[in-house]
Amino acid sequence: MTQTLDVGEGFSQLDSSPAKGAPASTAQTSAKLGTFAITFSIAFALLYTVYERLNWPLFTYHPVLGNLDFGRQPTGVGPPMFWYGWIVLAAASAFVVAGIATIIPTRWLRRATVFCCALAVLWPAALTGLRIFIVDWATFDADFLNSPWVAAIPAFVGAAVVTYYVPARLAERVWTSWLLIVPIGGLVVLGYSLLQPWFLR
């Protein structure tokens, strides 16, 4: 991991030509391709984790009936399958995000990546914090706080603060490191969610 972080430094030159002497347009295409590929991979891992946790599949497949229904559908005849729906939705969303990444300035992209990753950590953390507050600390009826949209407020503010205070050079250096941090972090979150239903049962 340390090495990855160190190497991330080199990505400030991602916009430069991969082969010396290559025409400028080829270099530009290669840089855009790199931006697209890296952004897609980061966004896919992040969005897949989010969609799985929120259970937002694009469609539900019912294997017993062989039916495909739009969105999340409840159990009908046999078990519903959401996995395909999460993957397709994450891939489609990541494709759009990666497409946008190729047209915005590099500096903004690095900042936006930091913002999104910070938000992905802070939003569930804020919601958990609010729920703990409601149960253990609140001396009034604080049920209205038990909402992801209320938790979004401190999460967005926190992510904005983090993004503001992270130096541009650091955002540049760690950009490719998100390629490993996000999937590993996602797997930790997803693995943790499996503890109660399966591993500690």
Added chain:
Amino acid sequence: MNIIFSIIREDTFWSILLFVHFLLAVGLLAAVTLQAVAVLMPARQMAGGFIDRSPVPAASYAALIAVVYVLQALMGAWIYIKYRTYVRIPMEQLRHFWTVGSFELKEHVVTMGLGLLPAYWYFWRQPLSAEHDGVRKWVTVFLALSVWYAFLVGHVANDFRGVGS
């Protein structure tokens, strides 16, 4: 599907599919493991200007790994339909919760690997860039670990109810 099942028995069809999935898995496992070993133990410069070459040209089969990984994921996604109804339900009834949980995690691990493929493919494009050495190495290692995990868990699930079980 009905056309296929009119030619061969349903059980035979799924067994063939599972066996092909296994064969592809072995091939993918071999390729990605060799590549991961090659990036973890790169060629060394020896005295006298000779280079102690890595036994396999790791870059040459990166595209193949990406293609086979996608094929494997598609095969797995297809077989998953049968797993969900024919394997997982009895697994739960017999309280094999660790096996079910490990398989659930396998879905996520494979998906994360799938998402990394565009970046993996980009980093292995020729000519290899020295500045991407570190990230190329760790993305490759991540893919290798994901394939190993998927292979082992898939094998355990197959032992519960699959080919030859």
